[in-house]
Amino acid sequence: MEEFAALLDTLVYTTSRNRKLAMIAEYLRETPDPDRGWALAALTGELDFPAVKSSTIRNLMKDRVDPVLWTLSRDFVGDTAETASLLWPEPEARDGEVPSVAQVVDQLSALNRNTAPKELPKVLDRLDANGRFALIKLATGGMRIGISARLAKTAFAQAFDVSVEEVEEYWHALEAPYPELFAWGADGGDPPDVSNRPRFRPFMLAHPLEDTEVDLGEYAAEWKWDGIRVQLVRVAGETRLYSRSGDDISATFPELLDVLPMDAVLDGELLVRGASQGGEEGGAASFNALQQRLGRKTVSKKILKEAPAFVRLYDALLIEGDDIREQPWSKRRAALEALMAKLPDSHFDISAVVEADDFKHLAEIREGAREDAIEGLMLKRRDSPYIAGRKVGLWYKWKHDPLLIDAVLMYAQRGSGKRSSFYSDYTFGCWDGDPDGGAELLPVGKAYSGFTDAELKKLDRLVRQTTLNRFGPVREVERTLVFEVAFDSVHTSKRHKSGLAMRFPRIHRIRWDKPVHEADRIESLRALIRD
């Protein structure tokens, strides 16, 4: 437990992704089974002990610390687990050995609501403050230390020099503490047999279509939808839903878990019902509506009714036990079309192939599709197999050109990690009326990418030289600089004062030359809203 607590502690303070990876990898290499497997599950939020809740901890503390001192401390520290770990009375002597992660997991799993208040203190008494923090975080779930499943998998791959794609393939099919995964990765054993378990297959991805044209005889075109890419997997009657990073998001979309009538692995876009994508009938709502549903661990009936999810299918990898990934796209497409008849249209439809006479015609169709808030087009080689990752020449994404506005730099904030000494996060605004008639700037978005290191240095200098006010890490600056900001779309938002929210804003060009009163007005941004 000491090593795990130390790892957790360093991860809390480390901002660099590379350093985080290196630390997790080192831990995985040096820690024996099954501790490292449990630790991995804990870091990625896959452990759950229903008998221990945050309230269990608070109740334990009530018996040990004056309630006023507890509240004052909790308010100052800001985190219940941390406050409890600091305030837990140190025992006279720490008897017994420090438990291993596996022992802790065993003990926690054996607890129920009645035994927890008696048994948990015994474990806490055997740990120091850092150990107690790790234990409480592990027991109550929600580490919240910025370790995604993807980062953990990459760390595993790095630790044992195996491919991250393979780690992804096995990971979700196995259960903590993943003995088969370590036997393969760390000890050079056979790859785990995961044939009978639902598991994630890494997605086939596309390259952006730069200035190339493709022959539509060789390539088929499909719409690219503005939802989230998912993989729906059913094996031996059990269905799982995976996000693009391979995270299991089944619990967030329970309505999709009992609607696939046969074992299969399908690739598609997760959307919620609404009118704005693909017309009224069976249409999809905006990305905004989908976003309301992401990240929830439990889903209310109300939400299920108001924003039901469905999958717009792109591709099939396996159908009824047949792995068709080696087959050309045209055959897989035909198999998918044939499959559609067996799928309930309440939860599935198919992303239509876009027919065009030639590339120029396709470009026109793509231009005209802006209205439908479609992200763009996908171009898929008709003879391409389904291959994990991004292979040149097989699939292209042909996104819409970004939308552009001119906005004025208003605030700047220090970045993190390598950029922590630079003001590298910029808030920009547009005019709420005629700038020559006394209009004000209203913040409309924030960007922290799209400039070179040299430009960053120059921007940093400008921020320091034109600071008007300081609010903690944020500086308000004189309105002197115009950014040409690129973004994918803009939506209404109640959370922002401007009433709108941009998707993926980034600095397109720095307009050192442009006077600020020539920046755009907020009306022009509003005219681009697609909800």
Added chain:
Amino acid sequence: MSAPFSWIRPEPWGVQIVPADCWIDPGKAVDRALVTHGHADHARGGHGETYATPETLAIMALRYRTGVADESGEIPTKAIPVEYGQTIRLPGEVDATYIPAGHVLGSAQILLEHAGERVVITGDYKRRADPTCAPFQVVPCDIFITEATFGLPVFTHPPIEEEMAKLTKALADNPDKSVLVGAYALGKAQRVIAELRAAGHSEPIYLHGAMEKMCRLYEEHGVPLGELRLVSDHGKDDMRGSIIVAPPSALNDRWSRRLPEPITAMASGWMRVRGRARQRGVELPLVISDHADWCELTQTIDEVDPQEVWVTHGREEALLRWCELGQRKARALALVGREDEDE
């Protein structure tokens, strides 16, 4: 005969000793001031007369020009040294005795006696051993006026050896980088350096320019700090594998760009709380404080065992609550301008 203790009066900007027409650690310029130590929330320039330990006066001369002649050769502010253990008689039959507080070089508690009543004002203090200053002494009194910077039970400062071990390990693990330690320029910086030397670290330590004079002052007062070099005199490669000490405000400043891949550390009692460390972008938090932690505060009150506790500054609510639970009489003075954010 006037009411008990009416001769000592707390105001928002300092504690007044009424019959002596004199103030302790006043936040504005007065005719006569007794100063506990050199930190800016206790000491300032411009007093007519300043009574303090010789070390504190030296610090005040450096920082606030106390007792230093101006261009015309006049000394506008008079500095009167008081040694530890020495008692001075103030007007109005008030006796003041300076007693070590263990906070920083020259820091003192002040014992005030008048009409048979005894009041101790601690200034800032700690109970842990510190190679750079004389240790705190417990002095029995009727009213104990204490600080409470770390007056919350979550604050327990670990033994400094543990924190030093973390620092030297980070250095050993990263021979091609450097470790940048943020430390308060008066007291903390010199203590960290002295503790590093005590732990056997004999390599040169690099300093931010703002640290240089204070380090020299410490050495002149008998606190050896080993070989110190200025960052500004050296290139990146010289500093690889070295410790660099800078004021906390320089940690994420442009200044740090000249350092070789610094790992950001900070020596402060606040580092006990993860959120505080993350807020400042600290990768290596070192829980090192020159203030008493919760245990020291409460233990000291028990040992001094006064009739009444007055709390000058810090997280006074919790300390008052503790006094209430132990049926001790206590009150908060809520002095303004006393917060050691960079402690």
